[in-house]
Amino acid sequence: MPRELRAASEASQVFYPSRPKLGVSLEIGGNLGSRTVKLWLEALDAASGRFVPVWKETTGRDETIAYTFTDKIVTLGVSMPNARKVMVPRIARVTLELSSGSAPVECAVTVFEARSTMQGF
Amino acid sequence: MPQSGIVVLTSAVRTATTYSSALSWDSAKGYLVVDVTAVVSTPTITPFLEYYDAASAKWLKFWEANNPQSPTGAATYLYLFSDTSFLPSGSAITESHQVYLSDGGMRFGMTHGDSDSITYSVGLNPVVSNNLGV
Numbered sequence: 001m002p003r004e005l006r007a008a009s010e011a012s013q014v015f016y017p018s019r020p021k022l023g024v025s026l027e028i029g030g031n032l033g034s035r036t037v038k039l040w041l042e043a044l045d046a047a048s049g050r051f052v053p054v055w056k057e058t059t060g061r062d063e064t065i066a067y068t069f070t071d072k073i074v075t076l077g078v079s080m081p082n083a084r085k086v087m088v089p090r091i092a093r094v095t096l097e098l099s100s101g102s103a104p105v106e107c108a109v110t111v112f113e114a115r116s117t118m119q120g121f
Numbered sequence: 122m123p124q125s126g127i128v129v130l131t132s133a134v135r136t137a138t139t140y141s142s143a144l145s146w147d148s149a150k151g152y153l154v155v156d157v158t159a160v161v162s163t164p165t166i167t168p169f170l171e172y173y174d175a176a177s178a179k180w181l182k183f184w185e186a187n188n189p190q191s192p193t194g195a196a197t198y199l200y201l202f203s204d205t206s207f208l209p210s211g212s213a214i215t216e217s218h219q220v221y222l223s224d225g226g227m228r229f230g231m232t233h234g235d236s237d238s239i240t241y242s243v244g245l246n247p248v249v250s251n252n253l254g255v
Contacts, residue, residue: 018249019249020248020250027202040213041248043152043154043243043248044125044126044246045126045152045154045156045244045246046125046127046128046154046244046245046246047126047128047130047131047134047154047156047242047243047244048132048154048156048244049131050156052152052154052156052197052199053199053213054152054199054201054213054214055211055213056211056212056213071207071249071250072236082150084209085208085209085210085211086209086211087150087203087209087248087249087250088199088248088249088251089152089230089246089247089248090124090125090153090247090248090249091125091126091246099163112180114166118149
């Protein structure tokens with residue numbers, strides 16, 4: 001989701017992670033005001049055809065946060081304070097939810113896959 | 122092409138305990154999604170999973186949700202299964218459980234606590250794992 005002014009909530013394109021470790025960075029560009037931004041990672045549910053949240057987090061600050069989703073939390077706390085225990089769906093998307101407000105918010109979301117030493121991933 | 126999930130139960134109005142047919146599932150992990158779209162009155166549901174025991178020709182329960190759910194409208198419940206003790210939590214997850222899923226000899230069931238009507242579907246959806254791709 002490129003960096004641009006957004007007035008309402010928005011979902012990303014569907015993507016297909018191939019690794020169990022995934023990074024998602026959220027950039028908020030300085031005009032958040034009193035609004036909050038919720039970032040969701042969602043999985044496609046085969047039965048309902050809906051995307052269902054598997055992780056969500058809220059921020060109310062103008063900042064850039066890089067979350068790392070991992071299926072092996074070991075000692076990531078110090079060096080990776082934004083690591084999160086999440087099982088990464090095979091069919092996924094992210095959704096940015098803006099709380100109500102009048103001014104658009106400049107923000108961007110980037111998804112990247114991360115490597116580890118486990119079984120070639 | 123990514124591995125997609127399976128439809129355990131299609132969306133339908135139900136008033137009594139329901140079972141799926143035998144499931145084909147070749148992963149040790151997954152997200153089970155119960156998607157409730159309508160209710161009448163105050164239904165209560167509890168999902169569970171069973172293995173088939175060929176010797177006794179019986180289905181045996183090996184997992185049941187800790188908490189029955191009594192939705193008052195549309196609701197989604199997300200249950201996470203893993204074969205390891207790594208169990209994510211968080212506000213998006215209804216319950217996380219360490220269980221051993223079966224390939225072919227497993228079925229899903231939903232206990233209905235009463236005969237109040239409830240419409241729901243159930244899907245089992247894959248995750249990416251670091252354990253040899255399963």
